[in-house]
Amino acid sequence: MPRVLSDERRDFVQAIAEFCRRECGTKQQRDELTGGGEHPHNQELYGKMAELGWLGAYIPEEYGGAGLGMTELCLFLEETAYGRAPIGGFATTIISAAAYAKFGSPEQKRTVLEGVVAGRLEAVSMSEPGAGSDVGALTCKAERRDGGWVINGQKTWCSNAHISDHILLTARTTPGGTKHEGLTQFMVPTGTPGLEIRGIDTMGGREVNDLYFTDCFLPEDAVVGTVDQGWKQLMAGLNLERMILAALMLGTARRAFDDTVGYVKEREQFGRPIGSFQALRHRIADMATELECARLLLDDVARQIDADPERTFPREASMAKLKCTELAKHVSLEGMQMLGGYGYATEYGMEALLRETVVSTVYGGTSEIQRDIIGKTYGL
Structure with a gap:
């Protein structure tokens, strides 16, 4: 439509x-x-x-x-x-920029937000080897020392750190209490001594990194927002992150669908285009219907957020992320099947779409986490 x-x-x-x-x-x-x-x-x-x-x-x-x-x-x-x-690099840049816009100092806002407009990049780091879906379990620590903060620990899966100006780091500043207490966000220039950025090889290319902090000193004004309030600040940005990932995957799913339809219209077997066979035609119809549902959901949630920007939409944003990422993976897998051997060939590009979409159900909160969040909003 x-x-x-x-x-x-x-x-x-x-x-x-x-x-x-x-x-x-x-x-x-x-x-x-x-x-x-x-x-x-x-x-x-x-x-x-x-x-x-x-x-x-x-x-x-x-x-x-x-x-x-x-x-x-x-x-x-x-x-x-x-x-x-x-x-x-755009997705992590906007996620970071929104955090600075809400919680950053005037100088941090000017540096980052004007930098985004000019085309500079930003990264955000939460995950650790032992803290993925359970972000609150992170152990990378920041200690007050010499009028600033000293960071020690490891982060992982940090997208675009190697091409960004700064990393928005979440570290533990106060031990004890619940795991969601005592977290603080910091603005870390990527050239800071004591920070090592090491790439992780993936099937998606050079995108994510391990970060190693060894007595990495940051001045007091590197704190973003309020000390020990990092968890609340993280939660305030989840609408945006999930909507960004949903929109990206809706576009990718549309591309996989259109490429598949174009192929099945032209590819002939048994004397006719393969798209004319009911087995494929019905699968195309199902995917088209699901794409329209996903688009309507995303558009509606975006309108709700625009109408009430200060409100959080945990159920709706998680639904959008879940629906669009799972659908993108499904459509690219179906495209791979319908293209047959050509789907596996790099010449046709479907294999690249598959690689991009498979990981989308993991990053930014797995599909399992999104379902858990949605369920909790119903009191379950």
Whole structure:
């Protein structure tokens, strides 16, 4: 079904779509931009988007942004994902920027938010080898010393740390109490002595990192927000993180679906296009229906957030993340099956979509965690 958008939003989406077709519309272009898929982020392309003002769409006007809402942010994410734009650093940048906008000092806000508009990147670090879904179990510690803080410990799965200006770090500042107490967030420049960033090899290319802190000194003004209130600050940003990931995967699912439909219309076996066989035609129909349901859900949650930005939507945002990521994985797997051997070939690109979507049900809170959150909102 056609999406009902205002003239401004329709023009916004069309401009992004045209940009992606022109700049990264072919596999050859994308391979050149990403080193054959090894680097999910291309800074030159990202800089062009900054010049167009798109990266600052969600940033307040006082910092050079457009001050737009969740709806516009989701449209941008969905369309760039559909267009296969290699801007993998944008999601963590916006997640970090929102935290600074809510809790940062005036100087932190200026540095980060104006940097986002200009095309610079940010990273956020929570997970540890022993603290993934159970983020509250983290042990990386920050101790007061010499008028500042000294960080020791290891973090892992930190997306884009190697290409970012700063890392928004969550560390334990006060031991004892419950596991959700005594956590604090810090702004850590990536060149700080005592911080080592070491890449982790994945099937998605060079994207995530281990972080090693060894007597890493930070000044007092590196604290973001309030000491020992890091858990509450983390919870305040979950709407945004889940909506970002949902929008990205909705766009990726749409791309996998359209590529699959295009293939089954052209590929002939037994004297007819394979899409004309009922077994495939019905699967296509089911996926199209599920995509429309996911889009309607995401659009509705975005509108609710725009109408009441200070309210948290744990149930709705988790539903959007769960639905869009699981659907993206399903659609890419179906695409792989329908393309047959060609789905496995890098020439056709479905295998890349599969690699991207499989991990989406893990990062940003696994599907199991999303279901648990949704269940708890019903008093279970």
